[in-house]
Amino acid sequence: MTRLSLAALNLSLLVLFPLAWIAPLMRAGLLPLFGLSEISVLSGIEALWQEDILLALVVALFAIVAPIVKTAGLAMIHFRAADSRLAGPLTALGKLAMADVFLIAIYITLARGVGLGRVEAAWGLWLFTGCVLASFAISLATSALAKRGAFG
Numbered sequence: 631m632t633r634l635s636l637a638a639l640n641l642s643l644l645v646l647f648p649l650a651w652i653a654p655l656m657r658a659g660l661l662p663l664f665g666l667s668e669i670s671v672l673s674g675i676e677a678l679w680q681e682d683i684l685l686a687l688v689v690a691l692f693a694i695v696a697p698i699v700k701t702a703g704l705a706m707i708h709f710r711a712a713d714s715r716l717a718g719p720l721t722a723l724g725k726l727a728m729a730d731v732f733l734i735a736i737y738i739t740l741a742r743g744v745g746l747g748r749v750e751a752a753w754g755l756w757l758f759t760g761c762v763l764a765s766f767a768i769s770l771a772t773s774a775l776a777k778r779g780a781f782g
Contacts, residue, residue: 631771633780637708640768643701646761651694653754670754696726700765704772707781714776721769724762 650671657666671693678686703720706712775781 631775633708633775636768636771636775637705639764640701640704640708643697643761643765643768644705646757646764647694647697647701650754650758650761653757654752655755655758656752657748657750659748666748666750668752671758692726696723697762697765700724700769704765704769707772707776710781714772714781717769717773717776721766721773724766724769 652670652672654668654670655674656669658669659666671689675686675690675693678689700720700723703712703716703723707714707717707720
């Protein structure tokens with residue numbers, strides 16, 4: 631993969647991540663007779679803000695700030711505006727976003743196991759997971775190109 635194709639894929643994440651934050655991650659409801667409420671990253675952070683500000687800030691850091699900082703950092707490497715040695719720390723930063731996907735999956739599994747309500751994964755969970763995995767793959771490919779001296 632070339633530096634410019636990685637740059638194009640990476641820049642697409644600047645559109646896809648914000649879309650993933652507003653997309654429904656899951657639908658949840660207390661009783662099967664009533665409609666399901668859609669929960670997104672942003673609505674989840676908003677709800678957390680009312681209950682636990684510190685936890686809301688941590689989730690916002692991992693779900694929003696870390697992926698955007700990583701994406702911007704990789705773009706700077708791709709366009710030779712930053713040293714390619716930054717790719718390693720950016721890859722580590724991206725692992726924090728993957729933790730969000732893992733936690734959401736655990737919450738869905740736990741909610742289903744309790745049996746009090748109904749929880750369904752929504753398309754936004756797939757989009758968010760895809761963005762995180764694509765970002766991880768882009769950072770690995772960027773690191774590999776950097777080792778070969780592709781960033782001069």
